[in-house]
Amino acid sequence: MKKIFKNQIALALAGILAGTSAVAGTLVINGDTSDPAPKAAFQAVIDGFEAENPDVDVVYNLFDHEGYKAAIRNFLSADAPDIAFWYAGNRMAPFVEAGLFAPIDDVWADQGLYSLMASSAPGMTMDGQKWGIPYTYYNWGVYYRQDIFEDLGIAVPTNWDEFIAAGETLKANGITPITIGSKYLWTAGGVFDYLNLRTNGYDFHMALTSGDIAWTDERVRATMANYQQLIDGGFFLENHAALSWQEALAPMANGEAAMYIMGNFAVAPLKELGLDDSTLGLFQFPEITPGIPMAEEAPTDTIHLTSGAKNVADAKRFLAYAARPDVQTAWNKALGQLPTNAGAGVTNDKFLNQAFSMLNNDAPGGVAQFYDRDTKAEMASIGMEAFQEFMVKPERLEKILERLEKARQRLY
């Protein structure tokens, strides 16, 4: 009784949102591209697909980006669309395990994606099968004030000592080396990821985020010691725990801070704040432990075939279409991000060109998704909170690591 009632509500809601998905030739897609640029970009993809496949009518249900994260759980189990937007890595694990996503190895094989999307393949693989199509990803890195570095005669740092020295020079000139707003926690996750990737390497990082390594391990302590060096050295913006990542852009734009460990999405707002290609630059997070292959962070966004899909044939046609090089080129041009298909072209933009080359040529270690996508959701929130606490109260390191270890033992 209870279950039926719940499903009816969900159906009624889905009905309002979705129209009906029963008609043959109708392809229902649920997505979260609610910001203007992604919305227009995806609409263009739909239009292109419909033009090539006049027999298919695409119904796109647009959700608010944040609300989507809760809504997907309801609609996947109640009234599944044919295709749903989501993220790669551990983020998709709950849906794969619950049998809500369907494997699409045949699409991968038909389109030759095993070679064309080799770099993002690990993030889409679970139980030896492929669970979706990655359509875009974006790089992380150190965005910096190129003009300030030039004025002070600082060369782009390539190793830890140079990085520390660059920070000291900046501080001596009254400039905060690194801006960050940790109010919403995940920015601290990015800093930790890079420090751990550089201190211990990609394989260790992935083992740690998969819960296979104790947080009290000596190697984690080595990462935290590097973290602490930055904290004790006063490298980070003061009061960062009170600021969002957007609020932390301002010190960088007005020259009070010189570096920001951030994703590509920070470029557009920084340019709006008055920076341009001559004042804003990007460099790869410098080497810490010599000899460890450089690994990068590049979160990937994906689309998936649901196991409740009513129109599997057309859904697979759409997924194949979305994986095509020419489609990804146009789609990512509109998004201002990078295509996952190696055959696709990259928009000619200073930062995208540099990021593309960095990810394809200078990241032999591997590509991580991001702390909150590589690790279990609950562990992610506890972990990122711990990094924020550590950045303000580094003296609590021991307690923090013990708490993380306790959480790891409970969750894995």
Added chain:
Amino acid sequence: MYSYWKNNQLKIAPWIFLAPGILMFSLYVIFPIFQSINLSFYQWDGLGEKTYIGAENYIELLDDEYFIVSLKNNVIWLVLYLLAVPAGLFAALFLNQTVRGIRIYKSIFFFPFVISQVVVGLVFSWFYDPSNGLLNIILEFFGFDTIAILAEEDYVTYGIIAAGLWPQTAYCMILYLTGLNSVDPEQIEAGRIDNARGWRMLWYVILPQLKPATFIAVVVTIIGALRSFDLIDIMTGGGPWGSSRVLAYYMYEKAFSEYGFRMGYGAAIAVVLLLIMMVYIATILYRLYRDEKGG
């Protein structure tokens, strides 16, 4: 049949009138309470199968330092939020005079209660802002160091409560203003003759007559304190590192947020919150019952 109705009309009629209310209340309040209690003995991610795990969620709660912090904050909220009652009383006494334009002043004092909690939260976030906020500009003017209230684990809860007191005081003020209208002028007159003024007048003559208003003000304030969710969400999101969470917010995070979906654990937190509320609800019900009986 007809005669049965006729004979028992007085007994049955109230139940017929009550029926829709009882039905709704059972369906949407009582039933979900038992549903939550039941759920708190399970492990469930909202998608897969539920697993019965007995009291494990509660055992985990005892060992969960975030839960302890939330519980402690709830107590702080309950105690400090009650400051809205005396503050509202004095605002009401201050405004309870007949001067030109008093209605405008009353409206201005009542204004914070009318605007959304979200707006209150944003306004106070800006007020506390470490670089441009008014608070720190004032502190700097007097030569103090700046302080990022919302990023300090020791101050953050007090900072949010202060924001919450602003609209809550306005609410209590309105309750008292209405109460003051019904204060019997003859008793005040009699008090004057007996040489009562100032504090003694307030304590022995006015306040006893405001008892109903005080009762309502305390009740709504306690409920407000236990519901303190929106301000925390807007101002800090529970941070820094979870030090401004209260039970309601922690329950939401564990059950429904991006990193949560532990329905059983969330339900267990909700049950604890319910138990705390029950103390107040029981007191209120008992008082109502006693008053009805006495009257």
